[in-house]
Amino acid sequence: MTAFVLLKITVGADTLFLNAAAVLAAAVAGMLSFVFLFRKQRYLRQQKKGAVLHLFSNLVAETAICESLQEVQATLQAFAAANGKLLQKPFARQVLIKALVKTKDEISGSAAGNLQHLFEQLQLHKDCYQRFLSKQWHVKAKAIQQLAEMQQSQYLVKIYRETNHTNKYIRTEAQLAVVKLTGFKGLRFLNIVSHPVSQWQQLSLLSQLKDGLAEEDNIRRWLSSSNSTVVEFALRLTEAFKCYQLHTEVVACLQHTSAVVRRQALHALREIACEDTTSVLMHYFSTAGKEEQLVVLDLLGEIGTGEKELFFLDTLLSTNDKGIRYSASRAVQQITSNIPIKTEAVTVTSSPLLSLLTKKAV
Amino acid sequence: MKILVAEDEPIMQKTIALRLKKDGHHVITTDNGREALSLIDSELPDLIITDIMMPYASGLEIVGTVKKLERKVPIIVLSAMGQENVVVEAFDLGADDFIAKPFSPNELSMRVKRLMAQ
């Protein structure tokens, strides 16, 4: 880290360095005292927060299990009577907001409604909105998250305006928020978003949409978006919601310039496979890159049902590429294990080709 | 009935405990898997409710351990990890019920009643 420096330059250099050393030593002392000061302050802050949080966790828990909104009201009044000014202190209100948001995320049903009612009774959305107006990105993004979690749809339009914000954190929280507030309809921002939608964001959005209904027309539009991440997401939606009507459009995505999109299209085809799918795949195989070819072979194994696929796979069993050979034979095994192979005494359906392939694959 | 609740989020822990106490149960709580396992031995609860993602020992480990014991204790898994394979694994290990988060405390109460009745 350091080098010993040996010099014999002009006189006065030694005093210079001695003074510098003294300054640095003072800085060290200063820094170390600051460490202890910081620790002490943090400890006090945490104690204060802990005490407040303890009170509020009781309030939140009791509110959650109330049987009616009147009971929520009564619980709140009892709390206010016992803890007076606390509910007006901004610092305490922030602690309560965080506690409510965290709990509401894990709770559903009437309990969730109770928490929302408490949030509104105390006008906590106003505190959130103040933070929403902040210039600091992390404050604004957190506020968006909180407003959405507490279902404050009166801010929907304002939040929607941020769904194409240049700051990636504000943008992603806003996108999640509108979906949380309005479900599938909230995905409208995909029409206008000019920044890429990361995979993480796609997973987050999907998890928000779990129980909704898909709007296939919109998905169809997104499948031809100029933003390749939007296409990718649309394919995930197709897969998640099993949109059989979009088969043609998904097949078209196999020709997309982005490898990620092509891979995603193959995944989607697994879920919305119809009778044409295997032919499409076999046709696509010849122009696909090696990685995609392996995925195609896996898919054929899963959705293939008969001679057509087996015939195709047979041609691959003698190719030079070991990986292709292996995947092809695995696919054959999968297909043949799904077909009930009858004994010799049977007819046309158990073709000689079939038995030959079965023997070859094993 | 004595119920052990293993949940690392403090407010959730309180909420579940309050709801069960309302039904008249005696509730013991813990926020980590290791303590849960030792409490199972020392307190001998009649029912266990556990999260999966907890410090030191996973809820699924707890299910596996409990189901190997001599004493038969019903166990409900309550977790945000609601994917199919996780649910299947929980039941494979012997869990009596699986509730995915977000959940309703009232629903939990009903399921507890049902399990106790069996």
Place this chain on the structure above:
Amino acid sequence: MSFWTFLSDFFRYGILVYSVAILCFYVFIALYSIGETKEYVRKSTFANYPLLASSEHAPSLSILAPAYNEAATIVENVRSLLNIYYNHFEVIIINDGSKDDSLQKLMAVYDLEPVPYFSEQVIATKPIRAVYKSRNPVYKKLVVVDKVNGGKADALNVGINIARNQYVVCIDVDCILEQDAMLKLTKPFLENAEKRVIATGGVVRIANDCEVKDGKIVKVNLPSQFLPRMQTLEYIRAFLLGRMAWSRMDGLLLISGAFGAFDRDIVLRVGGYDHKTVGEDMELVVRMRCYMEEQKLPYEVAYIPDPLCWTEAPASFKILGRQRNRWTRGTIETLRMHRKMFFNPGYRILGMVSYPYWFFFEFLAPLVEFTGFVGFCVFAVLGLVSWKLFFALLLFIYAFAALFSSFAILMEVMTYNQYKKRQEIFSLMLTALVEPLFFHPFVVWAAVKGNIDFLRKKNAWGEMSRQGFATRKANA
């Protein structure tokens, strides 16, 4: 001007310039890292890691852990790996021809049976003897590969060949992971929509004297022994300041060999780990970066400052010496293999900043220091030293070193705050004051020896004996 005057002037002014440069760089690193740490901490306040654990669509991971003579702890380590909080993953243990009964222990405890396997052998490796999986469905995520001994790099390459998922996580088998380590390590791969993330690495912390129960850290303690404590401070400086700054500049050359994740596709394309070097972890990252630069593809190497992995640090001078010796040789080998990057604008930050920095201030630093020390002795003997100046300078450098370490301690306390007891902070500060006097010279000497050994072409890992986590009793 006589030859000797020229030499001594070159010596003096050369070292002066060098020292000023290195001090400036350290100041820059310290300040530059702050912004990155601040952003990361703020970002974490609303990151939803559990989402990744509970999402159906999260990517699958292949966790590779090479094992050599780890019979004492292997069963526990594997158990701890199998209980990671993540949904779709496989754990591949590669038994690198252990001479003890590691494999037998695993087979007994996990009920393993040999299974047929297929691996395309994209990377050439030593032969595989057999692949095992468990009969028990509880352990279905476990794959054990038994192979002929070939070293850590070779073992990892076998794992990479066999792995079936898009991302591989390379880990030292006795590393203790934080609960959400996998989630945090994987998130960067998914977050960057503009660039392809090719590798991610995290912070390695020192586990000596921490309470470990059932393969998890239960309580964090500052190491009580002298050497591990010194290393703790060293790691804090390196990880919290150094790597943060490099990551912000997008010039990170190194991901800890103990715990890192890689995009398998890119690893295969560059040919996997190189078994000819002892610094295979650094060399792979450098090679992957070179590849992406040459292909002109936008990419990122992500760094996560959260403590993700805990490992045991050497407690004896002998073993520490061997470790540093190996690191030095690894650095030299990597620098040599990729010397085409040196001040080559085609490699952008990598070639213009990272590589030169490593060359001058990581590789050369111990040598310069050592030469300086020798030169000083010579001058002292010749009576040419101005003692007043010498001591002034010594105090200056010492104060600078203490300041830099104090700053690192401050950052640690302000961010992750792993050492909560006041006693421990005092101890760390004392360490900062003691280190330049006792620890640093040893490290320099070990590095110099590393250079000598490199020139002698020593090529072994050396035996690393471990105390083992199982044998240490948890404090009451």
